[in-house]
Amino acid sequence: MATTSKKGSGAVGANRLMTELRPRVREARNSWRLVRSNYTAMAGLVMVLTMVTIAILAPVLAPPAPYGNPYSIPKDFYDPKPPGAEGYIFGTGQFGTDIYYGVIWGARATLYASLFVVLTSALIGIVLGAVAGYYGGKVDEAIMRVTDVFLALPALILAIAITSVLAPSLENIMLALIIVWWPGYARLVRAQVLSIKESTYVEAARAIGVKKSRILFRHIIPNSLSPMIVSITLDLGAVALVAAGLSFLGFGVPTGYAEWGRMVSDGRNWFPPMVVVYQGVLYNPWWVWLIPGMFILIYTMGFSLIGDALRDILDPRTRR
Amino acid sequence: MKMYQFIIRRLLLLIPVLIGVTLIVFLLTRLTGDPAAAYVTPRMTEAQILQVYVKYHLNDPPFTQYLYWLQGIFQGDWGYSKTAALPVTEAIGVFFPATFELAIVSMIIGVIIGIALGTTSAVRRNRPFDHGTRVVSLIGVSIPIFVLALILLYIFYAWLGIFPAGNRYSNIYIFSTGIPTITGFILIDSLAVGNVPLFFDAMWHLVLPALTLAFGSIAIITRIMRNSMLEVLGLDYIKTARAKGVPERVVIKKHARRNALIPTTTVVGLAFGGLLGGAVLTETIFNWPGLGRWSAQSITTLDTPSILGFVLLTAIFYVFVNLIVDITYAFLDPKVRLE
Numbered sequence: 001m002a003t004t005s006k007k008g009s010g011a012v013g014a015n016r017l018m019t020e021l022r023p024r025v026r027e028a029r030n031s032w033r034l035v036r037s038n039y040t041a042m043a044g045l046v047m048v049l050t051m052v053t054i055a056i057l058a059p060v061l062a063p064p065a066p067y068g069n070p071y072s073i074p075k076d077f078y079d080p081k082p083p084g085a086e087g088y089i090f091g092t093g094q095f096g097t098d099i100y101y102g103v104i105w106g107a108r109a110t111l112y113a114s115l116f117v118v119l120t121s122a123l124i125g126i127v128l129g130a131v132a133g134y135y136g137g138k139v140d141e142a143i144m145r146v147t148d149v150f151l152a153l154p155a156l157i158l159a160i161a162i163t164s165v166l167a168p169s170l171e172n173i174m175l176a177l178i179i180v181w182w183p184g185y186a187r188l189v190r191a192q193v194l195s196i197k198e199s200t201y202v203e204a205a206r207a208i209g210v211k212k213s214r215i216l217f218r219h220i221i222p223n224s225l226s227p228m229i230v231s232i233t234l235d236l237g238a239v240a241l242v243a244a245g246l247s248f249l250g251f252g253v254p255t256g257y258a259e260w261g262r263m264v265s266d267g268r269n270w271f272p273p274m275v276v277v278y279q280g281v282l283y284n285p286w287w288v289w290l291i292p293g294m295f296i297l298i299y300t301m302g303f304s305l306i307g308d309a310l311r312d313i314l315d316p317r318t319r320r
Numbered sequence: 321m322k323m324y325q326f327i328i329r330r331l332l333l334l335i336p337v338l339i340g341v342t343l344i345v346f347l348l349t350r351l352t353g354d355p356a357a358a359y360v361t362p363r364m365t366e367a368q369i370l371q372v373y374v375k376y377h378l379n380d381p382p383f384t385q386y387l388y389w390l391q392g393i394f395q396g397d398w399g400y401s402k403t404a405a406l407p408v409t410e411a412i413g414v415f416f417p418a419t420f421e422l423a424i425v426s427m428i429i430g431v432i433i434g435i436a437l438g439t440t441s442a443v444r445r446n447r448p449f450d451h452g453t454r455v456v457s458l459i460g461v462s463i464p465i466f467v468l469a470l471i472l473l474y475i476f477y478a479w480l481g482i483f484p485a486g487n488r489y490s491n492i493y494i495f496s497t498g499i500p501t502i503t504g505f506i507l508i509d510s511l512a513v514g515n516v517p518l519f520f521d522a523m524w525h526l527v528l529p530a531l532t533l534a535f536g537s538i539a540i541i542t543r544i545m546r547n548s549m550l551e552v553l554g555l556d557y558i559k560t561a562r563a564k565g566v567p568e569r570v571v572i573k574k575h576a577r578r579n580a581l582i583p584t585t586t587v588v589g590l591a592f593g594g595l596l597g598g599a600v601l602t603e604t605i606f607n608w609p610g611l612g613r614w615s616a617q618s619i620t621t622l623d624t625p626s627i628l629g630f631v632l633l634t635a636i637f638y639v640f641v642n643l644i645v646d647i648t649y650a651f652l653d654p655k656v657r658l659e
Contacts, residue, residue: 161627
């Protein structure tokens, strides 16, 4: 990447911007072509875009009651009804909660939680990892020993430990997940920074007297982010998976809340041999746990597919 | 570096990690309101409760408290589990065998199936088998383990009626032959007393939970095995072996797979971590009387000493599993020791 030492003025600056931008645009176009020709990546993109659209349009797709918490699923207090009954597209669940409403708002809750957790921990990881890698010495030692400890614990177990001492809420699940997730990013960024630190363009910047902090923030960090993009994409799915597991276990949100893990957990109360009779027909209410479960699967799978494709695209060695 | 030097070095590196882990757990015990609650049993009198404060130095500065707490951990005083109505260490003794049995069986299933699928799909790259395997491993990393458990239960228990819904054995054996409790591992105990029907009954009960728990490991191991097989198959010595007329089967099994296994060992440790987390969910659904179900019950009853006891145990366990993995790796690939 070109190193700019002086700012141009007026038309010259705009010109320079164009010349700098052109290879990046070309690169982006190339990447997009690779994504489009990769049918698994496209499948992933479709899954993720569907989920994101549902999350954004939740108030339109499933209008909430004018008052109260929109994440609290409306219910009619009857036993579960099968999909299609009385206008309930996906049927109803525990206490007659509307499954369709639940999965729609659940998408919003999941997207919000996973984005917040991943981006916050990535930010913490980038700063601490870059500082550790760039300055080295005692700071590096200290940060790395702390990450060692956190990485020595399985993610779900550490999250359980932290949430167990906090009050149960979605916010505390998110806090626990941030504490669990940042060390991985710090490690990744540090390794990148260590290798980029030795590259010729950094040496050139140092030689012409660019300040240390400027080198770190303008040259090293931006160039060490591409493996981060892959991790962030994969983790958006992985975080959702762990969060769902936590709320399935009963941490976080209460019964009847529009969160997929919680909905599966509520639906488990209707697992065989439980049966319901609706209009004279005997049903085994599989929809109450399977539908929210499938939403978690699609959400995670989408990010997983895109992450894998991005890994291949961003690594010039594996692309043809 | 010699092998024993490497092992000693790794053991020394473990000390700060273990200190850190105990620090985290200690901090969490102090965050839960009154730390004395961890040691109070329902039958204690007012005066005995006051003694708890003295005994555990709960009025001392935090660092002194940590040292006394650590001393307690070393001496087996991990607090009192309300859920099990036992001291935490004794509760762990009761629940550990069930979890360990389940985890070992799952790990064996995961490793065997993972290596087989990974090898075969690398050999048949981009053919239907490879695509099928990719779908399986994609689902394996994306499906929540509790949804997988419910699906398997729905199909094989509720619908087909092949496998039982949960527990480690059929209740009938409690009354007919009794359940032997020598080691706590049913598969071993039943054979030790010569109760073959119980052995097969226990195996039958293990199938669904073990498969559920193994699914994630299968996915991870398959993926790494496939990649490392593909890498190895492109190397010169494989071409040499083929050129001199070694049969393809031997090339795959003896030349390629053995070397491809080396990088795969590293993810076994990782997969084991997932297994420990997954055990909490799997045991809850299959009503498996192990550490996972115990800690999940402790979550609903807000029994923090039990949860943190479980966390401390799994952390120590996980650290040592990864140590063994590292040593195995260094043993298989001498280059690692030189770094």
